[in-house]
Amino acid sequence: MSRGTYLWLISRTIKPDRLDDFNEAWTPKRRPKGLITAYLCISDKDANEIIGISVWSSRETCQAYMQSSKEKERRAAMRPLIEGVNWVGFYTIRSQIGSWHHSPQNR
16 A cells, blocks of 8 residues: 555544634644645534544554654644543554545546
């Protein structure tokens, strides 16, 4: 798989009415080396429950970023906006369906 092989997922509960502030703190100033894309997802049931999903080129690039000073700064900026971390997961991508909207069958 060449388009990203490793996922970092984290579920958090943020403080009420702090989503915009959290989004600003969550978004890195520059794209970290190895980051393919990232998503900030908001629960339909609770606007304070969010999941961050980041897709990395490898486990090594993800782990290197997690240990970097930039990530420590980013976490420090997010900390006052978070009520709690619900869970954290790391996954290797096994397969991918692809982009439906680009598929000729779906036009």
